[in-house]
Amino acid sequence: AYKYSESEYYFANDLLVAPYIERKDANDLNQREVYFPRGTYYDLKYGYEYKGSSVINVIRETGDMPVFIKKGAFFVLDKNNIGNGYTNPKHLSVITSMGYGKYVLLEDDDNEKLLKTTFTNKKNQISIKVRGSKEVYQKDRIYSFKILNVHKTLDVKVMGANLVSY
Numbered sequence: 001a002y003k004y005s006e007s008e009y010y011f012a013n014d015l016l017v018a019p020y021i022e023r024k025d026a027n028d029l030n031q032r033e034v035y036f037p038r039g040t041y042y043d044l045k046y047g048y049e050y051k052g053s054s055v056i057n058v059i060r061e062t063g064d065m066p067v068f069i070k071k072g073a074f075f076v077l078d079k080n081n082i083g084n085g086y087t088n089p090k091h092l093s094v095i096t097s098m099g100y101g102k103y104v105l106l107e108d109d110d111n112e113k114l115l116k117t118t119f120t121n122k123k124n125q126i127s128i129k130v131r132g133s134k135e136v137y138q139k140d141r142i143y144s145f146k147i148l149n150v151h152k153t154l155d156v157k158v159m160g161a162n163l164v165s166y
Contacts, residue, residue, distance in 0.1 A: 005035060014073030014101070016041060018058065018066045031059040032066075040071040042097050042148040049149060069148070072099025072121045079144060088115075090138050096121055097148040109136045 008018045016037075020030040039052040044067040050056055058066045069075055074096045078089035088107045101121040108114050113133035120127045126145070130137060 005033075008035060011067075014070045015044070015075065016068040016070075018068070020060075020065070024062050028062055029059050030062060030064075031057060034058045034066060034068075036068070040099070041068040042071065043067075044069050044075065044095060047148040069095065069097065070101070071097050071149070072101030073097075074101060074103035074119045074121065076103060076105055076119065079142070088136065088138055090140060091142040091144065093144045093146070094119065095146045095148070096126065098124060098126075098150060107136055109133065 005018075007021045008016065011017050016034075018032060018034040020032055022030070022032065024030050033055050034050075034057075035055050036050050036052045041050045041052065042048065043050070045064070050068065060066060074094060077093045077095075079091035079093040080089065088109075092105075096119070099121055100123065103119045105117040105119070106114060107117070113135050115130065115132035115136035118129045118131075120129070126147070128143065
């Protein structure tokens with residue numbers, strides 16, 4: 001991203017951030033050109049698809065920063081985060097798109113017991129594997145998914161069993 005603009009950057013490996021560096025226009029909108037490196041990207045908020053190796057003019061309302069996720073990547077957040085907490089979340093919000101990717105979430109209990117949650121994305125299948133200390137595991141944990149590029153029926157399976165189709 002730095003080849004095109006010094007104001008664009010990657011957050012971690014998979015999020016392209018393109019903050020506005022100029023004032024809003026008369027319609028209270030911000031706009032800027034965004035260079036998308038090779039690959040496919042999705043608008044994290046709106047889900048629009050952008051092909052890489054291109055420059056696109058992006059328009060947003062004030063306060064709405066353009067952030068884009070690589071196809072197949074994961075963005076995992078504490079759904080109920082209300083500050084700088086240190087406890088392991090009970091509700092995870094996961095944003096992804098169908099494609100190929102992997103993300104590992106490591107959690108501990110402050111006593112060197114570790115839990116490893118692996119999110120894997122293989123074309124049309126997303127899986128979650130949890131390994132490690134049962135003391136760290138949140139047995140009531142909720143996973144909420146936002147899948148950005150689904151345009152057909154999606155079968156959801158939990159532990160191998162059909163849960164629901166969307």
